[in-house]
Every structure is written in structure tokens, then in C-alpha cells.
Amino acid sequence: MMKGIAASPGIAIGKAFVLPHWEWEPADVPIDVADLAYELERLSEGVKTARRELENIRREMAEVLGEAESTIFDAHLAILEDPVFLNEIQELICRGAKKAEAAVKEAVDKFVAMFDLLDDEYMKERALDVKDVGTRLLRSLLGVRDEALPPKDRPYILVGRELTPSQLAHLDTGRLLGIVTQLGGVHSHVAIVARALNIPYVFGLESDQLESVETGDWIVVDGDEGVVVVRPDADVIERYRQRKMSKEDHFRKLMSVARLPSVTRDGHAVRIEANISSFRELDDALRFGASGVGLLRSEFLYMNRSYFPDEEEQTRVYRLIAEKLAGRPLVIRTLDIGGDKQLDYFPLPKEENPSLGYRAIRIMLDRTDLFKTQLRAILRANAYGDIRILYPMVATVDDVRRANRLLDECRLELEREGEEFDPDVRVGVMIELPAAAVIADLLAKEVDFFSIGTNDLVQYVLAVDRMNEQIAHLYDPYHPAVLRLLKLTADGAKKAGIPVSVCGEMAGDPLALPIWYAIGIEGLSMSVRSLLPVKHRLRESRREGAELLFEKLCAAVSSEQVRSLLLEWAWSQQVGEGGAYGAAR
Incomplete structure (x- = not known):
């Protein structure tokens, strides 16, 4: 058994093809x-x-x-x-x-x-x-030709020192069961494509380990755990085959709800949408029943290149996504760079604390040329779908007003130029700063919707860098302070009559469902892999009793107590028609 790094999930069992290294x-x-x-x-x-x-x-x-x-x-x-x-x-x-x-x-x-x-x-x-x-x-x-290619008459697992995007492009991905390499990366282009095609991928193995593999050897690739087994015996193959079948059975069960409405057993509807960072993810999002894209991270258009995408390219990509959604909503978050998201062709000043520094809307309001290019592209693509604009890292009412003034300028320019566009685009604010949550009632008067970004909100509320191993355990979305800010945000939206959704990791946790029922969240946008589990749990649950539960959650003194109450509620949904909370109305 060899231990590497998991780059794309899944289990593959098959014969190896060793890619020659040139x-x-x-x-x-x-x-x-x-x-x-x-x-x-x-x-x-x-x-x-x-x-x-x-x-x-x-x-x-x-x-x-x-x-x-x-x-x-x-x-x-x-x-x-x-x-x-x-x-x-x-x-x-x-x-x-x-x-x-x-x-x-x-x-x-x-x-x-x-x-x-x-x-x-x-x-x-x-x-x-x-x-x-x-x-x-x-x-x-x-004048050297490409390396020998795998056989086209049977499936195979590719093994090599490294695999480049160009090499991958020449492979028959329909027969490619898995990938194992010495060199690679979780964020590499090969890993991105492997995940897009649902091909298990493990990298980071030692060169001497890979040298022991020969073309034709049976091999198991565990892309969930980052494990590779070469020349496994019959028992090992059977164990992995059973695990693979179990995963596939569970997946089929979840897929049974993909085309069903996202409604609780007592008739409460909540939109289930997808967060995506690439065009390819959209296929799986729609296959898994997403009712739209609640968060398109537009940074994917700016990464992996040496120059900014122009208006034409952005318009083309946004239009492609909007058309594929066929009338379903597409929420585009404007460029959110800075902090841990850097562009090598747009160097930002080094900061002591980049998470609290020059990033997202703060950059775009300074670089209006970049901002207006993106806004113009969104307005033009909106003629082909239902696109909404989401401003990230907003802290003040002035942030929104300045951004909206630039949007108005873009509308006037496009009209004057005779470009085809739809001016009626809804505008929203990402509530991810405590300041925005506290003044939610004021911000709600300026926009058409809210989307709560729980990832950063939790980090800023608790003053915890979740990437810091020493304190990452303190990062907890179920802290009572977080719950109170969620309620404050939802109340501000409700007062102004605008919808509010959630788009952070917390949205993809089925345990949090009664929180959303209680505070009036209308939509949940999550990673593609969370769509089916959340929808399945939602359809098995009831909204009844959620408000009473939420009162208890807000009175809790610790995250542990909050989780205990949520687990008790989840159990009550399985054993009875609403359980204790449903009966205590």
C-alpha cells in the first residue's frame, strides 16, 4: 500500500499503463x-x-x-x-x-x-x-513525437512521473479509470480536469514506489484517502469493489431526489442552488437538481493566465453559463481577489494581514476600469438569461452606492453604443463582514437581495484564521454569536422585503437546516457535492417546531450545546412526525 495525496475523489480498480517519461x-x-x-x-x-x-x-x-x-x-x-x-x-x-x-x-x-x-x-x-x-x-x-499512448481497446489506470494537461488532452478519457503520479498538485490543471471528469487521482508518491509498477499490473486507486495499492490480492480487490459498489448504491439513492422539488414534508420550500468555480461544474449541478447557480466565483476567468480577460471573453463565458441554465438564476460574484487569492499578473502590495486588507470590492472600487469591464460583460450576458450581481466584502452603505453608480454608468454607455444588453439586473450584497450583518437593515434598502457568506463571516466574528492549524479548531459556524448575526441579517432583509440566501459551507451542512427554516432563509447555495445530501435531508424533515428550537439555540452558551440540540432535532425528524419540537408548538 502506498500513501499519496488525494486530488480527485473516487475508487478505481484496473490495470496500469505506465507513461514513459521524456x-x-x-x-x-x-x-x-x-x-x-x-x-x-x-x-x-x-x-x-x-x-x-x-x-x-x-x-x-x-x-x-x-x-x-x-x-x-x-x-x-x-x-x-x-x-x-x-x-x-x-x-x-x-x-x-x-x-x-x-x-x-x-x-x-x-x-x-x-x-x-x-x-x-x-x-x-x-x-x-x-x-x-x-x-x-x-x-x-x-521533431520528437509524443509519447506512446495507452491502448484504445481497454480501460486503464495511468501511472507516471507527472501528467501534463497537454498529455491528458491526448488520452481517451472515456477509458481512463484513474491517475497516479509522483508530481502534481491539488490545484493543478490535471487535478481540475480529473475532478471535472470524476476520475480518481492520487499524486505525491515516491519515485521508487512508482518504479515498481509495470504496465499490466493490477492497481487500486483510492482518491478519497490518497491510497494506491499495487498488485493487490483478491481480498483487497473485493474489499475495494464492495466499497465502490456501496458508494454507488448510496449515490443512486441520493439521485432519486434530484428531479424532485426541494420541499419539506410539511410543504416548506427552500431553493437548493450550486456554488461553482468553473463551467464544467455546471453539468453536475444541473444533473443533481440545482435550481440555479447561487454563487459563480468569477475568479476562475482571471486565474491561470497572464492578463485580464477582456469584456468580450467575459460576456461569452457568462452567456454560455446563463444559456445552459435555461432561465434558472445565475448569481455572479464580482471579482474577489486579494487575501489568499492572488493574480501573478496583478501584484498587490504585501500586507501583514491580507484577510483584513486590500481585497474584493475595495480593489474594484479603486480599479474602476476592471470593475466596469466585468459589469458591462454581465449586463450584456443578461440578455440571454436571468443574471444577478453580487458584491463581496461590503462593509458600508457607501460601498454599495459607489458600485451601483458604476453599474448605472455601464448601462448608459452600453445604451449609447447600441450594444445588446438587459439593464434589469438584480443587485445583491454578500453579508460576510460583521459590520454588514449589523447594518443589514440599512444595506437592505440599497439592494435586491442578500447572500450570507458564512465562511468569512464566521472567521471575522470569531477572529479565527481557519487556515492556521494552531487555532483552526476555534473556527465554529455553530457559535451562538454567529447564530445571532444570522438572525439579525435575516430580520434586516425581511424588514425591507428582500430575499436572503446562504452561500457558505454552512449551507451544505444538513445539520443546519432547522436554523434556515427558523430565520426565513429562502435559498441555500452550496458545493455541487452537497446538493443531493442536503436535498435528501430537507425532503425528509419538517419545518414545524424550528422557531422553538432556534430560541433554544440562541440561548445556548456553547457550540457544543448548539450541536447537541441540532442533533436531537435531527433524530426527532427520523423517529416521529416532528418529534418533541413539532409537538411543542
């Missing part, structure tokens, strides 16, 4: 000055060839994954055409008197080393993209 080391032989122009021309032709290949792969992947997901290869095209990258190679050719392929290898190694020095794991994993582009360019210059 690496080229240049001979350190300087070229004659007379050959410099020839080498520069070779580089130019190599870049053109690599660009054509990447554009073809992008088109092919768009058919498999969808247009938005195929933008992974826009990042690769951006690297290939990056003037800093190309200038480095040209300098090495001219000043270092190197052949084009030797210059490419040296430049790639330099940039990979730079990424490896970064603290941010997401940015470190971009080194894989640089290596992928560099390898493609090297192959183009050297």
Missing part, C-alpha cells in the same frame, strides 16, 4: 555567430508549431469539457506568447550563443525554479504549466 538534456556546444539568425528563425517556427498544436488541443478539449474549461489552454498559449519568456530565450540564443532548444530548456528551468520558490501553493503549481509549454516547444524544435 526528458532532454542539451549538449553544451556553443554555436557560431553566423548561425544566430538561423536559430532565432527556428525558435519562431517552433513557437508557431506549438501554438497551432495548443489551439487544436483547446478546440478538442472544448468539445469534451466545454468552452469555459478549455481556457486552461489559454494559459498555456499566454505562456508561449509571453514577451518576458520569449525574450529570455532570445537573449540566451544571442548572448549565450546557444541553439534554440538549449535556450528553451535553460529558460524553462529558470522560470520553473522561480515558481518553486513561491510560498503560495497555487502559484507553485503553475510551474507545471511552464514545463508543459516548454516540453511542447522542445518537441517542436527537435
Whole structure:
């Protein structure tokens, strides 16, 4: 048994195909000055060839994954055409008197080393993209064909030192059961695609462990636990097969509610919507019965590239999502960068406490050019669906008014330019700061809806960084103070007559359902994987008695007491028609 890192969940059982590892080391032989122009021309032709290949792969992947997901290869095209990258190679050719392929290898190694020095794991994993582009360019210059591909007549589990997006694009993903690599990352493009295609993926194994695997070996990949078993005996295979079947049976049971309304046993309806960070997630969200997208994290359009997406690209992607939703609501959170979300092409000043610093709406109200580009794109895409705008990290009424003034400017500009757009877009505020919750009644007069972001709200209320291992245990959404702020927010919305929903992780916890019933939450937006479990529990529960329970929750002195009361309520739903709380009206 080998222990690695889980990057994509699920269990795969099958025969291994070991992907050969190709690496080229240049001979350190300087070229004659007379050959410099020839080498520069070779580089130019190599870049053109690599660009054509990447554009073809992008088109092919768009058919498999969808247009938005195929933008992974826009990042690769951006690297290939990056003037800093190309200038480095040209300098090495001219000043270092190197052949084009030797210059490419040296430049790639330099940039990979730079990424490896970064603290941010997401940015470190971009080194894989640089290596992928560099390898493609090297192959183009050297005339080397791609590695041997797996057999097309049977399913397989791919095993290799690393797997790049370009290599993945050449595989028959319909036969790809699982992936095992030495190098990789949870945020890597391969991991993103694996999760999108529901392919179990484990990385982080030692090289000597992988060297023991041969093509044709039986192998088990446990993408839930990050475990790989090579040449398992019959008992191990049977145990994993039973576990896989059990998971599939449970999934089928949950899928039975996908097309049913999200209504409690006593007739109380709550919208169940999805939080998504990519176009691909939308397929599963709709398959699992989401009634819309309650949170589109628009950052996915800005990541994995070296420049900001323009208005046309944003309009196209938002339109694609809106059209696929076919009239269901799409809530787009405006760009929320800063803190732990950084763009390498838009460096922000280093801060002692970035979570409390320059981020989200604070940046966008300063960089009105970026903000208006996104707002214009949303207004244009709104002509093809029901799109709403959500402002993140709002702390004051002035934040909302300034943002809405910019939105009005965009409406006037688009009308003056004769662009097709729908001006009637609803605007909401993300309640994720304690300040916003406390003045919810004032903010509610400025917007059309609220969406409570419990992740940051809990963090700020309790002054706990949940990424800090020493104090992460103090992060608790069931703290009585959090519950009181949730009620304050809901009351502010109710007073102004606007709807309020929840879009943080707490929305995806079935234990919290009676809280939402009690305070009048109309919609819950959650990760795609939480849609079915929450809907299943909701349909088995009753709203009756929730207000009485909530009074007890707010009077509790600890999170433990709150959880105990919620568990008691959940048990009462299973053993009786509303149990003790239903009978105590």
C-alpha cells in the first residue's frame, strides 16, 4: 500500500499503463555567430508549431469539457506568447550563443525554479504549466513525437512521473479509470480536469514506489484517502469493489431526489442552488437538481493566465453559463481577489494581514476600469438569461452606492453604443463582514437581495484564521454569536422585503437546516457535492417546531450545546412526525 495525496475523489480498480517519461538534456556546444539568425528563425517556427498544436488541443478539449474549461489552454498559449519568456530565450540564443532548444530548456528551468520558490501553493503549481509549454516547444524544435499512448481497446489506470494537461488532452478519457503520479498538485490543471471528469487521482508518491509498477499490473486507486495499492490480492480487490459498489448504491439513492422539488414534508420550500468555480461544474449541478447557480466565483476567468480577460471573453463565458441554465438564476460574484487569492499578473502590495486588507470590492472600487469591464460583460450576458450581481466584502452603505453608480454608468454607455444588453439586473450584497450583518437593515434598502457568506463571516466574528492549524479548531459556524448575526441579517432583509440566501459551507451542512427554516432563509447555495445530501435531508424533515428550537439555540452558551440540540432535532425528524419540537408548538 502506498500513501499519496488525494486530488480527485473516487475508487478505481484496473490495470496500469505506465507513461514513459521524456526528458532532454542539451549538449553544451556553443554555436557560431553566423548561425544566430538561423536559430532565432527556428525558435519562431517552433513557437508557431506549438501554438497551432495548443489551439487544436483547446478546440478538442472544448468539445469534451466545454468552452469555459478549455481556457486552461489559454494559459498555456499566454505562456508561449509571453514577451518576458520569449525574450529570455532570445537573449540566451544571442548572448549565450546557444541553439534554440538549449535556450528553451535553460529558460524553462529558470522560470520553473522561480515558481518553486513561491510560498503560495497555487502559484507553485503553475510551474507545471511552464514545463508543459516548454516540453511542447522542445518537441517542436527537435521533431520528437509524443509519447506512446495507452491502448484504445481497454480501460486503464495511468501511472507516471507527472501528467501534463497537454498529455491528458491526448488520452481517451472515456477509458481512463484513474491517475497516479509522483508530481502534481491539488490545484493543478490535471487535478481540475480529473475532478471535472470524476476520475480518481492520487499524486505525491515516491519515485521508487512508482518504479515498481509495470504496465499490466493490477492497481487500486483510492482518491478519497490518497491510497494506491499495487498488485493487490483478491481480498483487497473485493474489499475495494464492495466499497465502490456501496458508494454507488448510496449515490443512486441520493439521485432519486434530484428531479424532485426541494420541499419539506410539511410543504416548506427552500431553493437548493450550486456554488461553482468553473463551467464544467455546471453539468453536475444541473444533473443533481440545482435550481440555479447561487454563487459563480468569477475568479476562475482571471486565474491561470497572464492578463485580464477582456469584456468580450467575459460576456461569452457568462452567456454560455446563463444559456445552459435555461432561465434558472445565475448569481455572479464580482471579482474577489486579494487575501489568499492572488493574480501573478496583478501584484498587490504585501500586507501583514491580507484577510483584513486590500481585497474584493475595495480593489474594484479603486480599479474602476476592471470593475466596469466585468459589469458591462454581465449586463450584456443578461440578455440571454436571468443574471444577478453580487458584491463581496461590503462593509458600508457607501460601498454599495459607489458600485451601483458604476453599474448605472455601464448601462448608459452600453445604451449609447447600441450594444445588446438587459439593464434589469438584480443587485445583491454578500453579508460576510460583521459590520454588514449589523447594518443589514440599512444595506437592505440599497439592494435586491442578500447572500450570507458564512465562511468569512464566521472567521471575522470569531477572529479565527481557519487556515492556521494552531487555532483552526476555534473556527465554529455553530457559535451562538454567529447564530445571532444570522438572525439579525435575516430580520434586516425581511424588514425591507428582500430575499436572503446562504452561500457558505454552512449551507451544505444538513445539520443546519432547522436554523434556515427558523430565520426565513429562502435559498441555500452550496458545493455541487452537497446538493443531493442536503436535498435528501430537507425532503425528509419538517419545518414545524424550528422557531422553538432556534430560541433554544440562541440561548445556548456553547457550540457544543448548539450541536447537541441540532442533533436531537435531527433524530426527532427520523423517529416521529416532528418529534418533541413539532409537538411543542
